[in-house]
Amino acid sequence: MTNSERGAGEAARDGHRPAAGADGRPAVTVEDLRLTYGDGTEAVRGVDLRIPQGEFFGFLGPNGAGKTTTIKVLSTLLSPTGGTVGVNGFDVTGVPRKVRESIGYMAQETSIDPELTAEENVRFACEAYGVPRGDRQDRIAELLELVELAAVADKRAEEFSGGMKKRLDAATALVHEPPLVFLDEPTTGLDPKARNRLWEYFEAINDRGTTILLTTQYLEEADRLCDRLAVMLDGAIVAEGSPTELKRRVGGEVLDVDLEGGADARRRAATIAGDFDAFADASVEVTDEGISVTARTARQHGTDLLVALRDAGLTVTGFNVRAPTLDDVFLAITGDGLDDDADAVSSEVSP
Amino acid sequence: MSLAAAVTSGVGLVNDIENGMFEKVLVSPMNRTAVFVGKTAAEVFRIAVQVAIILGLGVVLGAEIATGLVGAAGIVAIGILFSLWFVALSNALAVLTRDQESTIIGANLLQFPLLFLSSAFLPLAALPEWIQTVAMVNPVTYGVDAARALMLDRDVMTVIEVTAFDGALNSVLPGVAVLLALALGLGAVTVTLLTRATSSDVR
CATH class of the missing domain: 3.40.50.300 (P-loop containing nucleotide triphosphate hydrolases)
Structure with missing residues (x-):
């Protein structure tokens, strides 16, 4: 009902x-x-x-x-x-x-x-x-x-x-x-x-x-x-x-993984995450500290990915699973994040 | 004195606007005339008590109300009537400016010239001619003269000569008429403003 x-x-x-x-x-x-x-x-x-x-x-x-x-x-x-x-x-x-x-x-x-x-x-x-x-x-x-x-x-x-x-x-x-x-x-x-x-x-x-x-x-x-x-x-x-x-338009939850090593390690990790079976619909980004994976099953299978990364010889120094924020939703919908400046200006005119 | 008390009425409304209570009232199905009448009734009660206290003190200190208890009641009534138009004015200012300082400044700006350019403190005959002219169109003069006439039981109004009635009534009745007209007029303006009042200015 x-x-x-x-x-x-x-x-x-x-x-x-x-x-x-x-x-x-x-x-x-x-x-x-x-x-x-x-x-x-x-x-x-x-x-x-x-x-x-x-x-x-x-x-x-x-x-x-x-x-x-x-x-x-x-x-x-x-x-x-x-x-x-x-x-x-x-x-x-x-x-x-x-x-x-x-x-x-x-x-x-x-x-x-x-x-x-x-x-x-x-x-x-x-x-x-x-x-x-x-x-x-x-x-x-x-x-x-x-x-x-x-x-x-x-x-x-x-x-x-x-x-x-x-x-x-x-x-x-x-x-x-x-x-x-x-x-x-x-x-x-x-x-x-x-x-x-x-x-x-x-x-x-x-x-x-x-x-x-x-x-x-x-x-x-x-x-x-x-x-x-x-x-x-x-x-x-x-x-x-x-x-x-x-x-769903955001594509699920976000798993941020921090990695030891340089850009090379991050690229390898991104490839592993992209090929990961449990994250069929995932989008993977290489960030400054490691990788960021957005997937619907990020919470359930996040640990599996961490294990796979370790098995591949990569050292995980930190990780965090978070729900998509309003910013993620706007990012997915408009292809553009919230502009902080525009936000500040328009909040002044809001009564 | 009624004037000073009435000035603060609009300030109360501005407070309501600022703490959101006014919006709460606007969004309710309450009749907007009732909003004004309710606010005014509270103000009137306060002013009536103040006038009565001042009259009582006056009597204790030796002043004499020539027309007795009926006259005293009449003076209170004139005080109320007198305050009505200024309550309306100050509330209208409040709705228009929505700002505490502007309302106080606006109301005070009117209050002092109105008081000094009237028969309140000195007999008009002792004042320069231009003040006499201003006093003639100044509602304060009519209120003060009407109250004074009741106090002394004789016709003291000098701005206009009315002789159709007996003694003091020649001052009281025109005074009351002027104040009543003013109170109704400004009251209607305020109610109109309240009826149209929205949360912000919109194109």
């Missing part, structure tokens, strides 16, 4: 969820979205997108790629310069209030009121979204329980750690049980433990039938959470597919 099928089933069973879950209309439709900021920056240049209900969809890309801008258009915070955008069947420019009622939005910057307690923050959100008075007490308790903040419900938010603030922020975005939630880089700046807890929490929401659109700079995060991904670069989608499909 795929994730989206499971999502739809959950939604149908869940009585008090908005009816949007059942009719099969996509949660998000975007046609030729363009957005140019007042200073002339073309942040989004022609994006097409279709996200079915119940899907966990991810926008992957570096700073300034246009991820946040796209999400802000979808959540009515920015009016598109061109193109049509439908969210839960409502047009973002025509009926923005209908859109706002049907979405949850968690901004990149944590936005909670530090002077209010956790409980008061969620209560304020209940009021802003018009949650019926009779439901509020239960809803607040349920959400604080879900994000594991029930024990500190009466503490002021200013005392919370970064991870706790993010979890509280996420809870406030869900008070009206929206069928669609936007998460804009929700884990940036968190430690691995806090990140993991947030992930579990997002998975739980998605399992309840909520469609999620997440932006992230981390391939690892997208890989763990998303059913489908769109890779954004310079305001356009450069690749789309499941994490597995995208990683």
Whole structure:
């Protein structure tokens, strides 16, 4: 059973969820979205997108790629310069209030009121979204329980750690049980433990039938959470597919081997790796210290290659198997790595 | 005094813009008029308490409100009305500039000339003619004269002569009318700005 099928089933069973879950209309439709900021920056240049209900969809890309801008258009915070955008069947420019009622939005910057307690923050959100008075007490308790903040419900938010603030922020975005939630880089700046807890929490929401659109700079995060991904670069989608499909384009994991000896030893090692049976689809590069092998089975058969190298009389001084990074994905997709300078400039114009 | 308190209202909004709460409100289905009314109500309550404290202190120190308790309530009401237009103005500045310093500078820049070029500190007759002209179009004059008339129970308004009513009302009613019109006008501007407010400037 795929994730989206499971999502739809959950939604149908869940009585008090908005009816949007059942009719099969996509949660998000975007046609030729363009957005140019007042200073002339073309942040989004022609994006097409279709996200079915119940899907966990991810926008992957570096700073300034246009991820946040796209999400802000979808959540009515920015009016598109061109193109049509439908969210839960409502047009973002025509009926923005209908859109706002049907979405949850968690901004990149944590936005909670530090002077209010956790409980008061969620209560304020209940009021802003018009949650019926009779439901509020239960809803607040349920959400604080879900994000594991029930024990500190009466503490002021200013005392919370970064991870706790993010979890509280996420809870406030869900008070009206929206069928669609936007998460804009929700884990940036968190430690691995806090990140993991947030992930579990997002998975739980998605399992309840909520469609999620997440932006992230981390391939690892997208890989763990998303059913489908769109890779954004310079305001356009450069690749789309499941994490597995995208990683296949990279060609698997990367095994770096450091070798003793000169260029000759490295060339010999590269030949051995290239002829290696277990790495049929591998690409091998000679590096400054040794060789770098990219193969789908690099993790399973890496040790076999090390043994083969030793048997050939080569001395391995170090090795490392790593997952492909976002940079590897971009390298595979665009044939060009991320340009650090361009990154820095464009992150300034990103709001 | 109402003016000074009202200046800070926009600063609060800028804080909200900076810490993301404003965006959170924008993305919610909340009516934007409600956003402004709610903010203003909080401000008004604070200002009403401040005016009441100052009046109370004044009485303790020997000042006399000629129109009694009703007049005192009236003065508080005028203080509130007076603050409304400046709350609106300062919030409009906040939405436009999105910057704390600009909002404070903008609001203060208006605050001091408005105070000094009015009947607040000196009787208009004692001031040069050009100040009298400015004071005539200065809303502060109307607020101050209306409050003063209630305090003294006589017609003290000199910028325009109204004789249609009895005594102090000749000052109070035109003052209230001017302030009300201004509050509604600027309030409408602010609500319009809030309704159109988005997260950034877009072409």
